[in-house]
Amino acid sequence: MTAATLLLEIGTEELPPKALDRLARALADGVASGLDEAGVDRGKARALSSPRRLAVLVEAVAEAAADRRIERLGPPVASAYDADGNPTKAAEGFARSCGVDIAELETRDTDKGERLAYAGTEAGRALSELLPEIAAGAARALPVPKRMRWGDSETTFVRPVHWVTALHGDRVIELTLFDCRAGRVTRGHRFHHPEPIELPNADDYIERLRNPGYVLVDPEARREAVREQVAARAGEAGGRALVDDDLLAEVCALVEWPVALAGRFEDRFLALPREVLISTLEGHQRYFPVEDDNGSLLPAFVTVANIESREPQRVIAGNERVVRPRLADALFFWEQDRRQGLAKLADGLARVTFQRDLGSLAAKSERVAELAGRLAGAASADADAVARAATLAKADLLTEMVGEFPELQGTMGRYYALEAGEPENVAIALEEQYLPRAAGGPIPATPAGRALALADKLDTLAGIFALGKRPSGEKDPFALRRAALGVLRISIEGGLSFGLRDTLAHAVATQPVTVDADTVVAELVDFHRDRLRAYYAERGIGAEAFEAVAAHGLDDPRDFDRRLQAIRTFMAESAARTLCAAHKRVRNILKDRADEAAPVVPDLLVEPAERALHADVERLAPELQARSDAGEYTEALRRLAELGPAVDAFFDDVLVMAEDDKIRENRLALLAALDTQCRAVADISRLPVES
Structure with a gap:
């Protein structure tokens, strides 16, 4: 059966840059899976895109589905x-x-x-019959952020569709998408080559768009072209470009024929904090900043145009003219905010609402200060520094600079605090209160920052949960999942031990709402447990190991982690399998009994195997308790594994459910004592015996 390259292209007006890659991948996946489901042999599917098109090229597609x-x-x-x-x-x-x-x-x-x-x-259906259905299904399934209509058509898409191309080798596949009948014609760059481009064959698509079309339709080729050009222009400006991956992706989604150009701005703007300059250039203008070999910013930037101008200096001058007022505004905000001072700004927090039912930012700052004071000892932080940082923590939200650049909250607090002569540990804590800002991002590095970040997150969690506004589904408007994960990461990765339940109870009690505190705290602990389960799952830690430790409850996240790491080490021991299997059996035998068992009566131990097990349990009990109390969980489990041979012999030689009531109850009491030891660090009966 003859195979050829399959091309499907949807030509549109300029697509949303942040959705472009996702839409292109979804189209490629939809067409590829449609071919697979129809039984059509194919090769690799390749997602292609530019601001004005979504396309997929599939290699070696058969003419028909297999019989x-x-x-x-x-x-x-x-x-x-x-x-x-x-x-x-x-x-x-x-x-x-x-x-x-x-x-x-x-x-x-x-x-x-x-x-x-x-x-x-x-007989397998022909590709010409199948592709219209496959293309329509793939188009319907595209993750369109917001649909629109155009003209008098009832069809909807993210942007108006102007042409559709569908080729199998050199043959047009007849289909209609978005009211456009497919053909072999595509279109080039809006300005460099607006004329139609006829494609003799699907294999010509990429090259014909490049020449004569002035379109780099391969997103990877376009990305590399942008990266190389930006680096070259930055080098010509005397430095190296700062290339943020998100900005690079957005710029590549805005241009079809990238042309990088270097521009400059006045030296006086270098007085601005580095982060302000970068936010202005990257966030507002989509320019790439340039720094020297020492890491200091230069008064230069690189912009990427979507046109090869005959007068590039005019394009550069236009970009310089646009960025100048942005930088001038930022410099004005910087000078105004410094004159006011952070402490004076903090006085205005009482006039700003944090949340309608939870009071002002000033009230939140007071709650956070009290909570941070309770956590200062656990974080080994200076209590005075923590208290001062909590007082100033939200003041920069009232600055002109943060009003213009919300992403710089905390960062500007650090700058303004240092300008006002605040201690360095206080200033750094103001920035670190928001860490980690994203999944996988860094946690606070300083003791005061960790105490403040914990307190701020726990207060927000307590307040929003007290209002009954916990996240549901994908909706999490207060970023509570991120906050809870931040709490756990600061404790675990920062080596900070504290009682989560008691701290949450205190945070809930200080909220200005009346609630059933016990219920809210229980919900919060469960919420943190769910985040912790996901945290370990991402690190490849199995659910059984997590549940073995979770059986003890979640109070101190750092202690939880130490128990879990000990369990992972224990599971690698040869004796773990035997003891875990035995403990499962013990738990099944004891499942209907009360937790409190009668003490073992040595005189009623008649079999050698039960006497030997009792002796081992008694001998190890003090050391296991001491090791567990000291947090030496790995060593405690290693010693626990020594019970393996005695437990095996017990179940081989002893009938637990003896006819004599006293002997039976005594043996059950012995198993209860063993069960207690097997759950000292974690409930090892929950571990997989095949480990």
Whole structure:
């Protein structure tokens, strides 16, 4: 069967840059999976895109789906023919559904008796028949952020669609998408080559768009072209470009024919904090900043145009003219905010609402200060520094600079605090209160920063949960999942131990709302447990190990982590499998008994194996308790593994459910003592015995 490259292209007006890659990948995945489901042999599917098009190229696509062997069972023979041997309606209907005459059916013995059957081969449908359905299905499934209509059409898409191209090799596949009939014509760059471009073959697509079309439709090639050009222009400006991956992706989604150009701004703007300059250039203008070999910013930037201008200096001058007022505004904000001072700004927090039912930012700052004071000792932080940082923590939210650049909250607090002569540890804590800012981002590095970040996050969690506004589904407007994960990461990765339940209880108690505190705290602990489960799952830690430790509850996240790491080490021990299996058996035997068991009576231990197990349990009990109390969980589990041989011998030689009531109860008491030891660090009965 002849195979050729398949091209499907949807030509549009300029697509949303942040959605471009996702839409292109979804189109490629949709077409590829549609071909697979239809049984069409194919090669690699390649997602292509530019601001004005989504496309997919699929290598070596067959002309038709493979033939399929069909076997179907019909009605019982007894009901397929009447007394005279004539076919009944049941037989006729089955034959009709198979597309054959009754004479072509056969009988087959089954476990339910003789039945009519059909066996045959269904010819694979041609690609020309299948692709319209596949393309329509892929288009419907695209993750369009917001749909629109255009003209008098009832069809909807993220942007108006102007053309569709569908080729299999050199042959046009007839289909209609978004009211556009497919052909072999694509279009080049809006300004450099607005004329239609005819494609003799699907294999010509990428090259014909490049020349004469002035379009780099391969996103990876476009990305590398931008990266190389930006680096070259920055070098010509005397430095190296700061290339943020998110900005690079956005710029690549805005241009079809990238042309990098270097511009400059006045030296006086270098007085601005580095982060302000970068935010202005990257966030507002989509320029790439330039720094020197020492890491200091230069008064230069690199912009990427979507046109190869005959007068590049005019393009550069236009970009310089646009960025100048942005930088001038930032310099004005910087000077104004410094004159006011952070402490004076903090006085205005009482006039700003944090949340309607939770009071002002000033009230939140007071709650955070009290909570941070409770956590200062656990963080080994200076209590005075923590208290001062908590007082100033939200003041920069009232600055002109943060009003213009919300992403710089905390960062500007650090700058303004240092300008005002605040201690360095206080200033750094103001920035670190928001860490980690994203999943996988750094946690606070300083003790005061950790205490303040914990307090701020816990207060927000307590307040929003007290209002009954916990996240649901994908909705999390207060970023509570990120806050809870931040709490856990600061504790675990920062080596900070504290009682989560008690701290949450205090945070809930200080909220200006009346609630059932016990219920809210229980919900918060469960919420943190769910975040912790996901945290470990991302690190490849199995659910069994997590649940073994979670059986003890979640209070101190750092202690939880130490227990979990000890369990992972224990699971690698050869004796772990034996002891885990034995503990599962013990838990099953004891499942209907009260937790409090009677003490073991040594005189009622009649079998050597039970006496030996009792001796080992008694001998190890003090050390296991001491190791657990000291947090030496790995060593405690290593010593626990020593019980393996005695436990094996006990179950081999001793009948637990003896007829004598006293002996039976005594043996159950021995197993209860063993169970207690096996749950000292974690409930090892929950671990997989195959480990």
